[in-house]
Amino acid sequence: MIKENENLERIAKEIMRPVGLSKNFILWMSFLGVILAASLVAYAIQLQNGLTVTGMRDYVSWGMYIANFVFFVATSLVGMLITSVLGLTGISWIKPIGRIAEIIAVAFAAVAGLVIVSDMGRPDRLINVFMYGRIQSPIIWDVTVVITYLTLSTLLYFLPLIPDLAIAKTRMDHCPVWLQKLYEILSVKWGHTTEQYKIMLKSVRILMVVIVPTAFAIHTVTSWLFASTLRVGWDSTIFGPYFLTGAFVAGSAAVVIAMYVFRSSYKLEKYITAFHFDKMGKLLVLTMLVYLYFNINEYLVPAYKMKAADAKHLHELFVGSHAFLFWSVQLCGLIIPIILLIFKPFRKPVPMLILSIVILIGAWFKRLIIVVPTMEEPFLPKQHVPHEFMVYTPTVIESMITIGTIVMAIMIISILSKLFPVIPIWEMAEEAENESEHKLNE
Amino acid sequence: MLKRYFAAITILATLSQAKAEEWVVPADKAKKVSPFAFTPESKKAGEALYKANCMSCHGMPGKNNAIPLVPPPPDLAGTVAQSLEDGEFFYKITEGRGPMPSFKNSLSANDIWNIISYLRSFNDKYVQEVARKITREGITEGNIQILFKLIKENKQLQAEVMNTTAEGKKPIEGAAVKLFAKRYFGNLPIDEERETDASGMVAFDFPKDLPGDSTGMVHLSAKLVDEDAFGEVKSDTVFAIGAPTCKPALNEQRAMWNVVQKAPLWILFTYTIGVLTIWGIIFYILLQIRKIYILGKNKEILGE
Numbered sequence: 001m002i003k004e005n006e007n008l009e010r011i012a013k014e015i016m017r018p019v020g021l022s023k024n025f026i027l028w029m030s031f032l033g034v035i036l037a038a039s040l041v042a043y044a045i046q047l048q049n050g051l052t053v054t055g056m057r058d059y060v061s062w063g064m065y066i067a068n069f070v071f072f073v074a075t076s077l078v079g080m081l082i083t084s085v086l087g088l089t090g091i092s093w094i095k096p097i098g099r100i101a102e103i104i105a106v107a108f109a110a111v112a113g114l115v116i117v118s119d120m121g122r123p124d125r126l127i128n129v130f131m132y133g134r135i136q137s138p139i140i141w142d143v144t145v146v147i148t149y150l151t152l153s154t155l156l157y158f159l160p161l162i163p164d165l166a167i168a169k170t171r172m173d174h175c176p177v178w179l180q181k182l183y184e185i186l187s188v189k190w191g192h193t194t195e196q197y198k199i200m201l202k203s204v205r206i207l208m209v210v211i212v213p214t215a216f217a218i219h220t221v222t223s224w225l226f227a228s229t230l231r232v233g234w235d236s237t238i239f240g241p242y243f244l245t246g247a248f249v250a251g252s253a254a255v256v257i258a259m260y261v262f263r264s265s266y267k268l269e270k271y272i273t274a275f276h277f278d279k280m281g282k283l284l285v286l287t288m289l290v291y292l293y294f295n296i297n298e299y300l301v302p303a304y305k306m307k308a309a310d311a312k313h314l315h316e317l318f319v320g321s322h323a324f325l326f327w328s329v330q331l332c333g334l335i336i337p338i339i340l341l342i343f344k345p346f347r348k349p350v351p352m353l354i355l356s357i358v359i360l361i362g363a364w365f366k367r368l369i370i371v372v373p374t375m376e377e378p379f380l381p382k383q384h385v386p387h388e389f390m391v392y393t394p395t396v397i398e399s400m401i402t403i404g405t406i407v408m409a410i411m412i413i414s415i416l417s418k419l420f421p422v423i424p425i426w427e428m429a430e431e432a433e434n435e436s437e438h439k440l441n442e
Numbered sequence: 443m444l445k446r447y448f449a450a451i452t453i454l455a456t457l458s459q460a461k462a463e464e465w466v467v468p469a470d471k472a473k474k475v476s477p478f479a480f481t482p483e484s485k486k487a488g489e490a491l492y493k494a495n496c497m498s499c500h501g502m503p504g505k506n507n508a509i510p511l512v513p514p515p516p517d518l519a520g521t522v523a524q525s526l527e528d529g530e531f532f533y534k535i536t537e538g539r540g541p542m543p544s545f546k547n548s549l550s551a552n553d554i555w556n557i558i559s560y561l562r563s564f565n566d567k568y569v570q571e572v573a574r575k576i577t578r579e580g581i582t583e584g585n586i587q588i589l590f591k592l593i594k595e596n597k598q599l600q601a602e603v604m605n606t607t608a609e610g611k612k613p614i615e616g617a618a619v620k621l622f623a624k625r626y627f628g629n630l631p632i633d634e635e636r637e638t639d640a641s642g643m644v645a646f647d648f649p650k651d652l653p654g655d656s657t658g659m660v661h662l663s664a665k666l667v668d669e670d671a672f673g674e675v676k677s678d679t680v681f682a683i684g685a686p687t688c689k690p691a692l693n694e695q696r697a698m699w700n701v702v703q704k705a706p707l708w709i710l711f712t713y714t715i716g717v718l719t720i721w722g723i724i725f726y727i728l729l730q731i732r733k734i735y736i737l738g739k740n741k742e743i744l745g746e
Contacts, residue, residue: 189738
């Protein structure tokens with residue numbers, strides 16, 4: 001229960017200040033809009049000419065798009081990690097950043113579905129998946145869990161937002177009328193009654209529990225798209241946890257970047273503090289150590305056995321044509337950040353931002369390193385094909401479309417964070433209330 | 443030291459293997475030459491046959507892109523292959539050895555000569571030697587046919603070899619006939635090679651347990667062995683001489699690879715329960731939001 005007092009007044013004012021359409025926001029969105037338009041042109045070209053405009057051919061039929069898809073699904077998983085896993089264990093420092101994690105989850109899960117469509121030469125045939133899909137196929141499981149996870153994440157974003165919408169709707173004179181109306185509708189007649197809080201908190205708790213298996217399912221199924229095929233590098237029993245732990249690394253890095261951007265551009269230093277960065281830094285080290293452990297398993301065990309087909313693949317990764325990317329990703333995306341983040345000074349906001357950007361870029365290329373080298377090593381010999389079939393080189397169009405999907409996710413994050421408070425007002429007010437009561441008792 | 447020892451062993455093994463690999467074609471077979479002159483048409487036909495039957499191992503001639511097998515399939519446009527006589531080529535393709543399959547039963551002599559014609563097109567120095575036309579009396583003209591007759595009680599299949607000319611039908615005597623049953627991959631020889639009698643008749647015994655289709659039908663093909671004399675004469679037919687094979691269709695039972703209606707029960711069950719549970723909960727949450735709305739509305743009305 002929250003009380004209407006100066007605490008709430010102050011917090012609501014500070015958090016609601018950036019909400020609404022500012023000039024800078026419109027400029028930022030136009031900038032993103034231009035890039036998106038360019039990528040839509042690229043997509044139009046792809047629609048017209050088919051996937052031949054990409055670098056994908058018969059052997060490497062999964063390229064940047066699928067790597068990008070895995071990256072999106074991975075990043076979206078952080079919503080579950082922070083709100084559910086940490087939330088259910090009663091860790092309270094996640095309160096101001098939980099919503100940021102949920103925004104990232106919603107944006108990345110929503111765009112993940114579109115990324116998969118970008119990999120289709122005939123997207124009009126998507127309907128066939130629903131009409132003739134076989135439930136034995138991991139592709140159907142994937143479609144199912146992506147939609148389910150997106151729905152759950154949206155609900156988990158929306159439910160705790162309801163009290164904030166009700167608090168905010170009386171304090172948004174600076175906002176356009178349509179936005180005020182939207183708040184009125186979305187706040188579903190919230191009246192801060194005990195009963196309403198009880199229903200909301202119970203629903204959130206149920207969602208927090210249910211989203212754990214769903215999130216595990218979404219990324220495990222994504223990993224099964226690979227692991228259920230008999231290919232070198234994918235034929236692995238630990239692909240599920242390997243992908244999951246990698247997802248937590250990518251997602252946590254994305255949250256840190258978003259935390260930094262919102263904190264500095266929305267002036268939220270009071271809510272997202274150095275303490276939160278420090279905590280997120282420790283969480284990153286933990287997730288990266290677990291992921292490193294799975295990496296060692298994933299590469300060392302096959303490298304010890306060196307089965308003929310594996311040997312060729314691993315050779316390409318360790319010292320061959322993919323070695324530069326492979327070692328860059330392992331070192332810059334994992335090992336060096338782990339070492340640095342162990343030291344407290346590197347867990348300050350600015351170094352955290354820089355490291356998180358490096359980790360996130362590393363996470364993207366890591367997916368490429370999982371997808372492409374395996375596709376280049378089929379079991380049957382490659383014969384009688386032109387050179388462009390042998391090795392995969394992404395084209396400009398393909399890269400533009402991929403950039404477009406990333407821009408789309410950033411746009412969704414920008415819109416959600418600009419139209420609605422990024423920090424839960426009622427939870428902050430509750431905390432402040434507890435604190436002042438605590439002081440009084442003393 | 444040990445390394446050197448292994449190296450020596452390896453070299454020895456390779457040498458001895460290479461020796462064993464020498465593939466000598468009998469002198470009389472090596473002298474065989476094509477019954478027709480190689481033309482652009484024969485080369486073209488040969489190219490299609492080459493791509494369908496040979497390319498998967500030998501690669502494209504002259505490109506040195508055979509698959510890495512042991513022993514390695516040679517590039518057939520290479521100097522080693524091209525130094526073979528036409529007859530040696532013909533023999534090796536017909537008979538096969540080790541990993542090189544025999545094409546005796548799946549390609550006709552004409553087909554094989556067409557392939558050789560194609561391979562020779564990569565050799566500028568090649569000069570063809572054409573066989574003089576061997577002809578037998580009475581068969582230089584007319585249309586030779588093989589007609590089938592099934593004698594069920596004897597488990598015998600009779601074939602009648604007749605030549606139809608302007609003067610009428612005449613049986614061909616003393617022609618060797620081979621009978622094959624068509625299988626998925628290539629042709630299965632049935633019984634021995636037999637010669638026609640004075641009435642042009644030849645009889646083949648066929649095994650009782652020859653697997654046929656679900657109704658016992660077997661696709662049969664008979665051909666005259668002496669293609670030099672008769673040209674390519676063959677005839678196809680279908681008879682119910684086989685044992686009906688009623689293997690259940692692979693897609694009959696529930697399986698992972700089957701259509702969705704025949705998915706394994708456990709997966710149908712797991713998937714459905716999972717989806718229903720989670721979406722049931724989602725529906726429940728939506729109802730809770732509605733409840734929040736109704737509570738708020740009631741409060742508003744009471745407040746007013």
